[in-house]
Amino acid sequence: MTTATPDHWHLTALLDGEPGPGGFEVAISALEQDATLRARFERGLLIGQVLRGETSTPAARTISARVSAALATEPVPMRPARRQRVPASINRPAAALAIAASLVAVAVLVGPGLLSGPAMESPGMARNIAQQGTAEPAGSDDAQADAQVVERWTMEEPAGSTALDALLVDHRERASASGLTGFIPYAAVVGQSGLR
Amino acid sequence: MTEREVDQALVERAQAGDRRAFDLLVLKYQQKIAALIGRYLRDSAEVLDVTQDAFLKAYRALPGFRGESAFYTWIYRIAINTVKNHMVAQSRRPPGDDVEAELAEQMEMGARLRDSATPEREALSDEIANTVQEALDALPDDLRAAIMFREIDGMSYEEIAMAMECPIGTVRSRIFRAREAIDKRLRPLLEA
Numbered sequence: 187m188t189t190a191t192p193d194h195w196h197l198t199a200l201l202d203g204e205p206g207p208g209g210f211e212v213a214i215s216a217l218e219q220d221a222t223l224r225a226r227f228e229r230g231l232l233i234g235q236v237l238r239g240e241t242s243t244p245a246a247r248t249i250s251a252r253v254s255a256a257l258a259t260e261p262v263p264m265r266p267a268r269r270q271r272v273p274a275s276i277n278r279p280a281a282a283l284a285i286a287a288s289l290v291a292v293a294v295l296v297g298p299g300l301l302s303g304p305a306m307e308s309p310g311m312a313r314n315i316a317q318q319g320t321a322e323p324a325g326s327d328d329a330q331a332d333a334q335v336v337e338r339w340t341m342e343e344p345a346g347s348t349a350l351d352a353l354l355v356d357h358r359e360r361a362s363a364s365g366l367t368g369f370i371p372y373a374a375v376v377g378q379s380g381l382r
Numbered sequence: 383m384t385e386r387e388v389d390q391a392l393v394e395r396a397q398a399g400d401r402r403a404f405d406l407l408v409l410k411y412q413q414k415i416a417a418l419i420g421r422y423l424r425d426s427a428e429v430l431d432v433t434q435d436a437f438l439k440a441y442r443a444l445p446g447f448r449g450e451s452a453f454y455t456w457i458y459r460i461a462i463n464t465v466k467n468h469m470v471a472q473s474r475r476p477p478g479d480d481v482e483a484e485l486a487e488q489m490e491m492g493a494r495l496r497d498s499a500t501p502e503r504e505a506l507s508d509e510i511a512n513t514v515q516e517a518l519d520a521l522p523d524d525l526r527a528a529i530m531f532r533e534i535d536g537m538s539y540e541e542i543a544m545a546m547e548c549p550i551g552t553v554r555s556r557i558f559r560a561r562e563a564i565d566k567r568l569r570p571l572l573e574a
Contacts, residue, residue: 195554198554198557198558206383210383210391214392214395224409227406228409229572230561230565232568233533233564236515237533240417242507243416245426245430246412248430249412249437250412252430254405254408256434257401257438263441
C-alpha cells in the first residue's frame with residue numbers, strides 16, 4: 187500500500203466533499219501542483235462512479251488534458267468586477283455634510299467681504315424697538331441714544347408687528363455679540379434649524 | 383463544506399483567473415459529461431470532441447455563472463445543448479428532448495439513448511467495473527462498509543460514524559484505506 191501523506195488525506199476528504207477547515211485550500215494547491223496526485227484524484231472519482239454503477243468512459247480520461255491544452259492559448263475570461271454600492275443611509279448624510287462644510291468654508295473666507303452691508307443702525311434704534319416690543323428698561327449709559335427719535339413704519343396686525351420686533355432684537359443681539367457682520371452670525375447648521 | 387460548495391469554490395477561483403481550478407472541475411466531471419454525450423453519439427472520437435467542446439463553451443461562459451444552480455447542473459445543460467447543436471450541424475436529428483435526457487441520466491432508464499457503446503469501450507468499462515468489484519470484495523468488512531456507506535449511500539462522515547458506532551476519525555481512516563486498496567488494483571489497468 188502507498189505511504190499516505192497529508193495531501194492524500196486532504197484529497198480523500200475532498201473527494202467526499204468534507205475537506206474540513208483549511209483542508210480545501212491545501213488539497214486544491216496540492217492538486218494544482220502535483221500531477222501524480224491529480225491522477226490519484228481522478229481514479230478516486232472513477233472508483234466512486236463504478237461503485238455507484240454509473241457509466242464509465244475510459245477514453246474520457248483524456249478530456250482534461252485536451253481541454254487544458256485548448257485553453258492554453260485562450261485569454262482568461264475574467265468576471266467583470268461588481269460596482270460596489272455604498273448604502274444610501276451612509277452616502278447621503280456624508281454628502282450633505284461635505285456640501286454643508288464646503289459652503290461654510292466658502293462663506294467664512296469670501297462672505298464677510300462681499301455680503302456685509304453697511305453698519306446698520308445705532309444701538310439705540312434696536313433698544314427702542316425692544317422697548318416697544320418687550321417693555322424692557324433702557325440702561326442709563328444709553329441716554330443719548332434714547333433721546334434720538336426713531337422713525338419706524340406701522341403695521342396693521344399687532345401679531346406681525348410683535349414678530350418683526352422680536353426678529354430685529356434677535357438681529358441686534360447676534361450681530362453685536364459675535365462682532366461679525368453680514369449673514370454669518372445668522373448661519374445655522376442645516377438640520378438643526380428645523381428643531382427650533 | 384458540501385460537494386456543491388467545493389465546486390462553487392473552484393468556480394470562483396476559475397472566475398478570478400485560476401485556470402487550474404477549472405482543470406479540476408473538468409477532471410471531476412469529464413466522465414459524467416462524456417457518458418451523457420455518449421448517449422447521443424455512437425462514435426467515441428466524436429464523443430470526446432463534443433465533450434471537449436462543451437467544457438470549452440463552459441469555460442468561456444464561466445464569467446456569467448452566478449452559482450444559482452449547482453455547477454454540474456449548469457455544465458450538464460451546456461453539454462446537452464452542445465451535443466444537440468452538433469447533431470443539427472451534422473444534419474442529424476437530436477433524439478427526444480431535454481426532459482427525456484435528464485430522465486435517462488437520473489433514472490438510468492434511457493435505453494434508447496444508451497446503446498452507443500462500442501465493444502471496445504464496453505470491454506474496458508467492464509474490466510474496470512470488475513476490478514473495482516473484486517477489490518471491494520477483498521476488503522475487510524469495516525472498510526467495505528465505510529466506503530459503501532459513503533459512495534453508494536452518499537452518507538456523510540458523521541452519519542457513517544453513527545451507523546458504525548465509531549469516531550469520525552476512524553471513518554475517515556477506513557474510507558481512505560478502502561480507496562487506497564481499490565486504487566492499488568485499478569491503477570495498473572488504467573496506466574496500461
